[in-house]
Amino acid sequence: MAPCQRFAQDLSDFADNELDKISKGRLTDHLNKCPNCAKYLKQIQVLRSYLRELSPIKPTQEFVPILRDRMRKFQQEKSRPERTMFFPGHRLVPVLGIGALSLLVVFLLVDQSPKSSVQSTRMAVQKSQSVESPNNALALESDTQDQKVASGQSGFAAQVAESDTLARADSTSNSQDLDAVRSRIRAVNY
Amino acid sequence: MLDKTSPMTDKKPSPKSPTDEELILYFQEGDVYAFEQIVHRYKEPLVNFIYHFLGDRSNAEDVVQETFIRVYKNKHLYRNIAKFSTWIYTIASNLAKTELRRRRRRRILSISQMGFDDKDYDLPDHVKTPEGIVDGEMKESIIREAIEKLPAKFKEVVILRDVQEFSYEEISEILDIPIGTVKSRVNRGRQRLQKKLQYLLDK
Structure with a gap:
């Protein structure tokens, strides 16, 4: 059973004693004529009394101890940052990390630049040496081979002499020495 | 803890027990016993309110606990322009609504996880x-x-x-x-x- 739509709100406000005088008068007139709304009002009043009389739900006995415990934990958490004020490690971690990384990068750059120059000079020296000595050796080798072909000699003594002269030629780099070695070979061959 | 009389009450001699607004003021000044009195006054009405709202005692107690913790943490946010009861009930009702939303989401999730063969039961x-x-x-x-x-x-x-x-x-x-x-x-x-x-x- 629903109340007349026009008076539904007034009926609720009336039950709460929140209706102004004029509205109250108008509603009373209506209630005298409408048993449906009168019944509805009575039901609302009974409902309200039931709701008011609902037995209270009491919190369990653990409620306060648990709350105390939570408050204690909160206090402990709150006091923690004050202790770290002396050594705010958690704040320094990113700063220290970035610092260490940049130091590492700088160190690597500084370390690599002289290394490369040393290496390049070393390589240049080796290159020049390898360019110089093989040429000499090759020239020497070709000379001795020419001499062998010309003389038609191919004995063990000649080979020993040849290797000996080659070894010597390796250690000498100037052309005067080379000439002296060549003349010696010729002397041995003849 | 709740039986102890607040030492702060000596400052303001009053024949009646201090009002809620006075208690929160004392608590703001550092009197922990005042907070305990607030807990003593409000634990039951709040548990009742939230219990009716959620229909579950254990959850209701959790929400009320959280309400008191919020009051404890944010005591400085209370201004004496509003009634204390209004303030604490606002916190409690907001937390209860959040809990309801969480439950609804969980229910939707569990329904969506239900297979076609799963039959609902009344x-x-x-x-x-x-x-x-x-x-x-x-x-x-x-x-x-x-x-x-x-x-x-x-x-x-x-x-x-x-x-x-x-x-x-x-x-x-x-x-x-x-x-x-x-x-x-x-x-x-x-x-x-x-x-x-x-x-x-x-x-």
Whole structure:
């Protein structure tokens, strides 16, 4: 059973004693004529009394101890940052990390630049040496081979002499020495 | 802890016990016993309010605990322009609504995870014939169930108005809605309850 739509709100406000005088008068007139709304009002009043009389739900006995415990934990958490004020490690971690990384990068750059120059000079020296000595050796080798072909000699003594002269030629780099070695070979061959 | 008298009460001699607003002021000044008195005063009404709202005692206690923790943490946020009860009920009702939303999400998730073959089942209804209703506990449980099934926006105003007996102005402040809206929601909530509980209300 629903109340007349026009008076539904007034009926609720009336039950709460929140209706102004004029509205109250108008509603009373209506209630005298409408048993449906009168019944509805009575039901609302009974409902309200039931709701008011609902037995209270009491919190369990653990409620306060648990709350105390939570408050204690909160206090402990709150006091923690004050202790770290002396050594705010958690704040320094990113700063220290970035610092260490940049130091590492700088160190690597500084370390690599002289290394490369040393290496390049070393390589240049080796290159020049390898360019110089093989040429000499090759020239020497070709000379001795020419001499062998010309003389038609191919004995063990000649080979020993040849290797000996080659070894010597390796250690000498100037052309005067080379000439002296060549003349010696010729002397041995003849 | 709650039986101890607040040492701060000596500062302000008053024949009556301090008001809620005085207690929170003392607590803001550092008196922990004042907070304990607040807990003593509000734990039961808040548990009742949230219990009706959520329909679950254990969850209700959790929410009320969280309410007190929020008050404890944010004591400095309370300004003496509003009633303390309004402030603490606002915190509690907001937390209860959050809990309801979380539950709804969980329910949606569990439904979406249900396969096509899963069949829903109905819980057996309470005996709803007037003859079957024994006065007392049975009647209470039926009323509580009817309240719990109300949509949240009607439920909160009906509990605050008819169970906790707050004024329309206070409810308006707690829920941050206009008084007209409060009145209209109370009316609609009551209409729904009246429809559901008609057989109990015909005396």
